[in-house]
Amino acid sequence: MTSEAAITFNQVHMAFSGHTILRELQFNIDKGAFVGVIGPNGAGKTTLIRLILGLIRPSSGTVHVFGSPVRRGKRQIGYVPQSFVADPDMPLRARDLVGLGLDGERWGFAFPNHARQQRIQDMLDRVGATRYADEPVGTLSGGERQRLLIAQALLTHPKILLLDEPLSNLDIHSGHEIIQLVAEIAHDSHVTVMFVAHDMNPLLGVMDQVLYLAQGRAVVGSVDEVILPEVLTELYGQPVEVLRINGRILVFASGEMVPLTHSESIAHGHALA
Amino acid sequence: MTNLWQHIFEPGLFTYPFLIHAWISASAVAIISPLIGFFVNLRGESFVAHAVPRGAFAGAAAAFLVGANSILGLSVFALAMALSMGFMRRHSQNGVITALTLVMALGLGDLFLTIGNTYAPEVFALLFGQLLGVSASETMAITVLSVVLVIVVGIVFRPLLLSSTVPEFAAARGVSLTAMNLTFAVLVALDASLTVPVVGALLAFSLMIGPAAAGGYLAKSPWGAMGYAIAVALGSVWIAIIIGYDTSLPIGFLVASLSLVAYVVARLIHMARKTRRFKRYVSPL
Numbered sequence: 001m002t003s004e005a006a007i008t009f010n011q012v013h014m015a016f017s018g019h020t021i022l023r024e025l026q027f028n029i030d031k032g033a034f035v036g037v038i039g040p041n042g043a044g045k046t047t048l049i050r051l052i053l054g055l056i057r058p059s060s061g062t063v064h065v066f067g068s069p070v071r072r073g074k075r076q077i078g079y080v081p082q083s084f085v086a087d088p089d090m091p092l093r094a095r096d097l098v099g100l101g102l103d104g105e106r107w108g109f110a111f112p113n114h115a116r117q118q119r120i121q122d123m124l125d126r127v128g129a130t131r132y133a134d135e136p137v138g139t140l141s142g143g144e145r146q147r148l149l150i151a152q153a154l155l156t157h158p159k160i161l162l163l164d165e166p167l168s169n170l171d172i173h174s175g176h177e178i179i180q181l182v183a184e185i186a187h188d189s190h191v192t193v194m195f196v197a198h199d200m201n202p203l204l205g206v207m208d209q210v211l212y213l214a215q216g217r218a219v220v221g222s223v224d225e226v227i228l229p230e231v232l233t234e235l236y237g238q239p240v241e242v243l244r245i246n247g248r249i250l251v252f253a254s255g256e257m258v259p260l261t262h263s264e265s266i267a268h269g270h271a272l273a
Numbered sequence: 274m275t276n277l278w279q280h281i282f283e284p285g286l287f288t289y290p291f292l293i294h295a296w297i298s299a300s301a302v303a304i305i306s307p308l309i310g311f312f313v314n315l316r317g318e319s320f321v322a323h324a325v326p327r328g329a330f331a332g333a334a335a336a337f338l339v340g341a342n343s344i345l346g347l348s349v350f351a352l353a354m355a356l357s358m359g360f361m362r363r364h365s366q367n368g369v370i371t372a373l374t375l376v377m378a379l380g381l382g383d384l385f386l387t388i389g390n391t392y393a394p395e396v397f398a399l400l401f402g403q404l405l406g407v408s409a410s411e412t413m414a415i416t417v418l419s420v421v422l423v424i425v426v427g428i429v430f431r432p433l434l435l436s437s438t439v440p441e442f443a444a445a446r447g448v449s450l451t452a453m454n455l456t457f458a459v460l461v462a463l464d465a466s467l468t469v470p471v472v473g474a475l476l477a478f479s480l481m482i483g484p485a486a487a488g489g490y491l492a493k494s495p496w497g498a499m500g501y502a503i504a505v506a507l508g509s510v511w512i513a514i515i516i517g518y519d520t521s522l523p524i525g526f527l528v529a530s531l532s533l534v535a536y537v538v539a540r541l542i543h544m545a546r547k548t549r550r551f552k553r554y555v556s557p558l
């Protein structure tokens with residue numbers, strides 16, 4: 001069982017200065033699974049990612065990656081942060097940024113050599129960033145930056161890819177492209193993916209499992225197992241209704257009009273029309 | 274023609290000891306400052322480059338007061354300034370505190386100089402630089418420290434670049450952000466203590482930020498930007514020494530003006546390129 005798991009949470013409890021954020025987390029993430037990590041703002045999604053990266057230690061319980069306790073700086077985990085700040089005049093090209101994913105944590109500087117350039121170029125091609133490979137990163141759009149961060153994270157050929165809200169600054173179309181890209185790479189290279197999002201709908205077609213976070217607790221399973229009124233009512237600790245319309249899923253607190261996990265289109269009234 | 278040549282390169286320009294000191298220390302500073310300035314710009318922390326030389330000024334004033342080595346005084350106070358700037362940035366969003374610290378540093382410097390009955394020319398030198406008055410031992414100290422700083426920048430180059438651009442990714446890769454912030458503060462502080470004797474506390478900013486910013490406009494890659502920045506800085510100090518020696522205009526003023534000119538020119542070139550690219554974009558014919 002454990003040998004099949006990429007990530008294992010065992011009775012993980014996380015509190016910041018006495019304030020509990022995550023409690024009794026107990027689950028396995030299968031190797032090669034595409035997992036959507038869904039939950040409202042402040043649910044602890046980023047905290048969960050930071051636990052897997054070993055950037056913070058659980059208050060109690062253990063987190064294992066491929067059977068061994070987490071350690072900071074493992075190159076087998078690729079991490080895609082939300083975005084980065086760069087002004088348009090910053091002298092850093094797309095390929096410079098991506099290249100830092102190869103060995104940016106090492107001392108000294110990297111002497112350019114053909115093999116190195118080729119690896120970076122291949123990755124730029126892989127994520128579809130060839131066209132703007134030599135442009136300053138500060139001049140690129142949100143979707144283009146996201147591709148670069150993905151390329152940067154993939155350069156070490158990680159077996160796990162953690163993406164923290166990669167869709168948050170993107171329009172629906174580029175968001176869709178990013179999801180397709182990640183799904184494709186995950187499938188081709190057998191990468192286990194944890195994809196954080198506050199709305200599950202864009203991920204419905206690609207995710208194998210959903211990890212639903214609310215009230216500091218988590219349920220993990222397929223969408224059909226987890227996104228059910230009784231499961232979510234139990235998780236939220238209040239009556240919850242699940243609506244399926246045109247292949248979209250909306251989760252409401254009973255009697256309320258605003259969905260619990262924010263969805264772009266419902267917020268603007270489209271789904272209700 | 275030879276006449277004009279002799280007029281520009283006046284006798285003694287390369288032979289008088291005080292001028293040799295000036296050439297050496299100015300070149301050392303013009304190589305290290307843009308390298309540090311590159312990271313200052315990358316991190317968007319140009320206020321540090323404003324603040325730290327003022328801390329260095331107070332340090333040099335304190336050194337005069339107690340009769341200590343002025344480079345030592347500069348370094349200690351610059352370091353204190355850089356560390357407190359970093360601390361304040363992380364723990365308060367209050368720009369007023371930062372501004373008050375700046376004023377405080379200048380005030381303290383003034384106080385030390387007044388108590389110590391320091392001569393006005395020395396005060397003037399600290400504020401505006403006294404390149405032609407740099408001593409042999411100061412030249413030695415500046416050169417050695419510059420070499421050390423260049424080596425340190427070489428060693429921390431990649432992790433500092435990574436943590437300055439994508440900090441969360443750097444942390445996930447095992448880079449200690451605290452260590453990098455600290456390293457950055459120390460680099461800025463030591464660089465300021467080298468730059469203050471050359472161009473002074475008020476103008477040190479111009480040599481740290483000006484050439485680096487110009488480099489950022491002229492090149493797209495870090496290496497290109499640093500190369501241009503060093504070229505601009507070296508050009509500024511060299512021309513400043515020559516003009517300053519010929520005309521006895523203050524060298525600090527000349528360095529500041531020349532790097533400002535270089536910055537403006539670089540920016541114009543950058544704008545021209547952008548416009549051209551934009552035109553190509555809208556009319557593909």
Ligand SMILES: Nc1ncnc2c1ncn2[C@@H]1O[C@H](COP(=O)(O)OP(=O)(O)O)[C@@H](O)[C@H]1O
Nearest residue numbers: 016017021039040041042043044045046047048
């Ligand atoms: N280092 C920290 N110290 C204190 N509180 C924190 C820290 N990190 C996160 N939190 C708190 O934990 C909660 C969950 O945060 P986060 O994991 O960022 O949520 P999400 O990513 O789901 O929006 C928030 O209330 C946040 O304020």
Ligand SMILES: [Mg+2]
Nearest residue numbers: 045046047165
């Ligand atoms: Mg988050």
